[in-house]
Amino acid sequence: MIAELLAEVEQRTGLGIADGLQIASPAALVRLPFDPGWPLLVLAETSPAPGPLADPGPGSPDGAVFRAVALPGRGVHATDPARLLQALYPADHPVLGLGGSPDTTAGALASGALAAGAHLLPGLAAEANLASPYGLPWLAARLRAPDGCPWDRAQTHQSLRKHLLEEAYEVYDALEAGPTPELAEELGDLLLQVVLHAEQAAEVGAFDLSDVYRAIDAKIVRRHPHVFGSVRADSVDQVLRNWEQIKAAERAEASAAGRAEASLAAAGQAGAEGPAAHAQPTSQAQPTSPAAIDEGMPAAFAGLSRSLPALAYSQEMQERAASLGYDWPDVERVLDKVEEEAVELLEAATPEARREEFGDLLLVLVNLGRKLDIDAEGALRAASRKFAARFATVERLAAGDGQELRGLSPERLDDLWEQAKQEERA
Template sequence: MLDALVAEARERWGLDPAAGLQVVASEGLVGTPIEPSRPLLIVPLEVLGVPARAGAGDPATPLVTDAAPLPGRHGPAGRDPLGVLARLYPPDAMVARLGTPAARGGGMPAGDAGAQTTIGALTATDLAAPLYVVPIPPEAAVAGPWAMPFISARLRQPDGCPWDREQTHASLRKHLLEEAYEVYDALDRGATPALAEELGDLLLQVVLHAQLAAEAGVFDLADVQAAIGRKIVRRHPHVFGDAVARTAADVNRQWERIKAEERGAEASSGDGPKGALDGISTSLPALAASQEMQERAAALGYDWPDVEGVLDKVAEELGELARATDGTERREEFGDLLLVVVNVGRKLGIETEAALRAANEKFRWRFGRVERLATDRGAALRDLDFEALDRLWAEAKTMERASARPHDLS
């Protein structure tokens, strides 16, 4: 039966089976990876010789599947086969209904054999008969998993984009940082369409670096995906193995222990970092780097038993800062104080970088309100003494609380 469908699609619609033909059961669409730039046959299970469930093939019964949505396609249309196709293909993508008398020899639903339609015009009843979805150009298959690798490779070709062709790993570094920070900023606004766009911009940077490496014969995107996949599976033995981790704290300890074992293996092979703190990026913001270093040290047992001990250390460092007598000593003691304050945040489960960003935003909002209050009253900030400014600050703080601003930390 499948041979007859392939033959019909070849004769009528130019199907090339060697171009990566995909055959998917109608009932399995929501849980099956589909590459829109490759030819696709959608065939009901009964046509493939698999007994149909009650109601299957009944034109009056919309196709319902128990298959879980494919990870990465969890959107609102995740359990709707037509919705999945609509996300992967443009509305005008061509679809052909199959099922000539020769191909229907085993009682296949005839439908409107040979009729042409589009993805946007498909209905649930169309899925009761075999369909051939004509492949679309890779640059149009933007929701497919390999669209971005194709696009980045195309940009780098001799007749591609002059700007992209000039880029190197070094020249792209600043763009990678910019996109990462834009994602970070978008996260403050939650899961919005803007976040999806910023994540896409960041993904482009990953794909471009993989493309450059592929051109140099070092690695490609498949290597990147394989490396992170192996790492995540290896570091989650409580999910993919027999280990037990009942709490997030158990997971963190296990994670750091496994990372330490990996660093040890790299050191013994002469390929990679040698110590527990090696490998922490020197480009990280100082607060984030400090917290990461202290988390790694704590995972190996170097940690205060409780937060009270760290708070006592804060008081000790404050005293040393107050007693410092010159600029060099003050700078050193101030750095020690900051490091211990970061440790307080770590012990309390606070992401210190995010906490300081929120405090900066709060200060920005309040000081802007102070400026507006002064202007409304015909005063210039430079003409006000500290007591007057502090009263305006307190007023701005009251207004902020009344507006229930989400970044209010005090």
């Protein structure tokens, strides 16, 4: 049967197995990865529908073996094979009926017809393969090609840094509304930044997206031995303790690798410059790699990005310290420290001292948020949005009375603020 279908495909399209023809049943389409950029032969359905999400069996302590019904990443559209194909192909993309099935288009394809007979979907052109994980990397390479976009060709890792931050913050803001189409769009903008940086690295032979995938996938597997190994972790606290132990081992390994790199660099320099190089102070033999060890940063804080917002940077640093046992025993002690730092701020006599004491107070306030399981960055952003909304109401109320804020007394401003709070509650 398949031989006859392959012969019909070759007769109608000139395509054969050597052209990358993908072959699957409708049920397999929703479970297995395939790419719309390659031709797809969908056979008539002959197997039963896939089983439940997790089938009982040996392998894990509770006897469950994970088996996804739908390919992760395409699950929303995989309620049936036809709907999945309609999400991956343009509505007017041709679908060739084989073995007597009628021709149709992706948009008109029905699940019953798809299961009843064989069909061929020709591969999409690269610029039309929009829902594939390979589509965006192709577009990035096309933009950077000699005849691509002048603006994209002029960009560097450094020039794109601000765009990466902007897109990350836009995702952060979109998350407030939950899983919306706007969030999907913002996540796409952020993903583009990842792909652009990987494309630039590939152009100079440093790495490509496959290395990015491999690095993060390996890290996730390594840091989840309770999922992919034999370690038991029945609570979040156990998982966090395991993580800190694993990350501490990773940091020690990275530190050792950095020292080894420094030694090799020093040896190489000595070999290149001859015996005179041995007279140089050893402090000059430092690795030139961007990944050189930051000698001023404790190992527990290694890898913390200095580009993080200050509140997030401080909270992550204190989270790491607490995971190693450096923590207040209770919230009350942290509140006492807040009061102590506030008094020291008021007693500071110089601008420099006030700046330092204000920083200490902020640090303790972030620690208080950590103890209360509050994200300091998110809390301040929410408070700022609330202030902006109330201030807009104050301006409106004042304008309704024919008043300008500059000319109002503190008492009147307080009154308007209370009115704004009452409107907000209503």
